[in-house]
Structure formats: C-alpha cells, structure tokens
Amino acid sequence: MIIKKNINYKSKTFKILTDDTRVALENGVVKEEALLVRSKQNMAFIPSDFPQENLIESCDLGKVLLDSIPGENPRIVGITGTNGKTTTAAIIYSLLLDLGYKVALLGTRGFFINESTIKPKGLTTPSVLELYENLSFAKAKGCDYFIMEVSSHAIIQERIAGLNFELKILTNITSDHLDYHKSVEEYRRVKNSFFEERGLKLINADEKYAQCQDQYGDIGVFYYGVEKKGHLSVGAYALESGIDAHIAWRDNKECSQESCALQTYLYGKHNLYNALAGIAAVKILTNKPLCKIAQAMENFGGVSGRMEVVHHKPLVIVDFAHTHDGMKQIFESFRHQKIAVVFGAGGDRDKSKRPKMGACAFEYADKLYITSDNPRSEDPSEILQDIASGLPKECGRKLVVMEVDRKKAIIQALNELQENEVLLILGKGDEDCQIIGNNKIYFDDREVVREYYKS
Structure with missing residues (x-):
C-alpha cells in the first residue's frame, strides 16, 4: 500500500508512506522521499543495510497518521472469535448510530462511516498501514467510535500493532484456519492472546475456551451469557419467530440493576449471543439505560448474507x-x-x-x-x-x-x-x-x- 502525502517523522519530511519494499527501493537504492513501514509481514524483505531513518515501526504509525489530526482519537472496539464477529460488530455500529454517536465500522463487509460505504469488502482485518489510514480517516470525520473485526491472522501477524483498544470482545472459540495455525490449541492460544493486555474486556461466559476467565477474574472484565450468569444475562427467551427475551444488566453478578424486554427479528440462538454481546458492549461504552439500548436493537435488520x-x-x-x-x-x-x-x-x-x-x-x-x-x-x-x-x-x-x-x-x-x-x-x-x-x-x-x- 502507498500513501502519498507529506509525512513528518523524526525531523524529516517524507512524500511517500508505504509497507511495500518494492516501492521504497529503486534499482536497489532507497528512495530518499520514502518512509517504509516495518511490519512482521515485510520484515524478511527489508535489506539489512536499509537506512534506519527511512523506517518506521508499525506500532508508531499513530504518531504520523493520527497525531497530526486535531481532536480526540476514536475509541476503538475490537471483536474476535470464530463466529459472530461480523454480526456483533454490525450490531454495535447500529446501536451507537441510533444513540446519536458518530461511528466507523471496519470488517469483512468493508469500511463504513455513519452509514456511508467508504471501501468495499476486503480482508477481515486489513494490513496495519491500511488500518491506520482508515482510523485516521475516521478521526478526520469526527468519529466517536471505531468498531473493527479482529481475525486470528491479524493477531499473529501483528496487523493491530500499537492500537489502544477501549474494549475487546470475545464471541466464541471453536476451530478454523487450521491450514494456517496447524492445531486447534495454537488457534485458541492466538485468539486468547488478544486479551492479554490490560483494558476492558467483554467475554462470552458460556465459552469454555476463554482462558481469560481464569487469568483475569472480574478485574476490568465483563461477561454476557445465556446458560451462565454474567453482567448481561438472559431470563426466559423464545426463538420461534425472531428473538423474544428478558435480559438483565448487573453491575456485579449478584445484584440486579436493570432489566427489560428484548425483541428482534434475528433468527437463532447464536444471534441471541450476538445481540447480547452488542448490547453489553454499548452499555459498557456509553452507560445508557438498558431499555434504551434494547429498544434500538429493534431497528437492527440484520447483516446481508448472515441468516x-x-x-x-x-x-x-x-x-x-x-x-x-x-x-x-x-x-x-x-x-x-x-x-x-x-x-x-x-x-x-x-x-x-x-x-x-x-x-x-x-x-x-x-x-x-x-x-x-x-x-x-x-x-x-x-x-x-x-x-x-x-x-x-x-x-x-x-x-x-x-x-x-x-x-x-x-x-x-x-x-x-x-x-x-x-x-x-x-x-x-x-x-x-x-x-x-x-x-x-x-x-x-x-x-x-x-x-x-x-x-
């Protein structure tokens, strides 16, 4: 990827920012105006004698692409899991928009800001340079939140390097991409590694392979569940024609604080989990009344190609x-x-x-x-x-x-x-x-x- 704009970094001005070594080199010679992003994906292709002043670490991209834009950075929400990432991300995006926030959404279906399509479908999580470009665009548009899907490939390839997540969400962990990860155990390890850093986390309480339940307990960790009680739990529910449920939010797991009805035309128990994840996330982020968030859920029409x-x-x-x-x-x-x-x-x-x-x-x-x-x-x-x-x-x-x-x-x-x-x-x-x-x-x-x- 190439970004052509004046980039100020370490007292120098560059005209090209790229993660492609072929762009940064011309006949084996480094272009003076090119700043090359060093990432886990291109590290093997960077010559050992490449000038350090023409290199920027992927985790430092925020300094050149975000800090130059006035205002607060969007609060980043990352969703990972084998299934449910796309629908959960879309629910959070929809709920926040309905509650009056400016929101960006990045994932399998593309890149969106305030209901406008900015880019069509691509990778679940793009390259680290494209990710920061999208984030800078969202900041320039005044977005309060940046909702993104996080794939296992992106975690292991460090495509999310340097990002400060406001909230990280785990939907579930089964098995997928074993052609890449080689074993179920390695796949689970990668997914769980996303939650190792400090910060707010929202975990599916019914997910038995979520290691962070044992590692972090209740410190900064919120839970949602259908079978097990969490901060957001379900009482009675019916799934015959959409979802009709009674949900309750608890600041701790013992004392009930708020409860209300949840109705949506989404089909299936898995979408009940997706709805709970979305509602819980918005509750954590905004602290709006539960009934108001659940009411906004009724406006969510689903995701194209998902049920x-x-x-x-x-x-x-x-x-x-x-x-x-x-x-x-x-x-x-x-x-x-x-x-x-x-x-x-x-x-x-x-x-x-x-x-x-x-x-x-x-x-x-x-x-x-x-x-x-x-x-x-x-x-x-x-x-x-x-x-x-x-x-x-x-x-x-x-x-x-x-x-x-x-x-x-x-x-x-x-x-x-x-x-x-x-x-x-x-x-x-x-x-x-x-x-x-x-x-x-x-x-x-x-x-x-x-x-x-x-x-």
Missing part, C-alpha cells in the same frame, strides 16, 4: 457458516423443522473440517446437497468426497446428493423443497463470486434463489 431470509413459504435462508460449529448454530435454530441444506467447503483451506461439516449436516438435515464452495486450485470432486467421508455408510431415509455445480445443486434443492421444510444455503453468504482455479466467476446464492422464484 438472510431470501424467500418465505417455503423458507429459504442464506448464511456464511463455513465451519461445523457455525453450521451447528444455524441448524439448532431450526431443530423443530425439517431441514434441507446446500453446502460445500473451500479449496486450499483447512481440510480437517470437511468431514466434520458433513457429519454435522447429516446429524441435523433430512436432505443434504453437497456441492462446491470456492474450490480454488483443488479438484471440486475431491472436496465433495472429503465432506462425504464424514457421513455414515448407510444414509437410511435421508437424501444425500453430490453435485459439483453449485447452481444446479441449489436449483435441485429448490425443486425438491416442501412447504413445511426450510432450505439453508450455507458457506458463501453475501459473496458475489465463486473462485474456480485462478478465475473469479460472478455467482450469488441469493440471486439464484430469487431468479428461481421469479420464473
């Missing part, structure tokens, strides 16, 4: 769930209905999760349509076989269809869908392309469904 209802009667839902745990959360939301599911697994990614996804789908669904996701460089048929290896040899009365062509699989599922069934199309969410080999082909699950019912 998105594409058709009613029969019910067709598209969701981004791409791990067996994410799928289980979706299935649990419809456990009293007959379920048909279309799903696959990404190529060139963690192969160990494929049979687990197959086993999970077989446990809950009556009809399974196993198909391609983004096969990338892998043979799609082999990916389908990996998924099917998690199924029992005898499928009984369940329907199992193997169809490499995702569009054909969706259409077959729609043709065979009954009025009393729900069809879940999982894995891609609001993605609008399919990656086959090195090619990106336009494809949108939701569009296939809409075109089917139009015709």
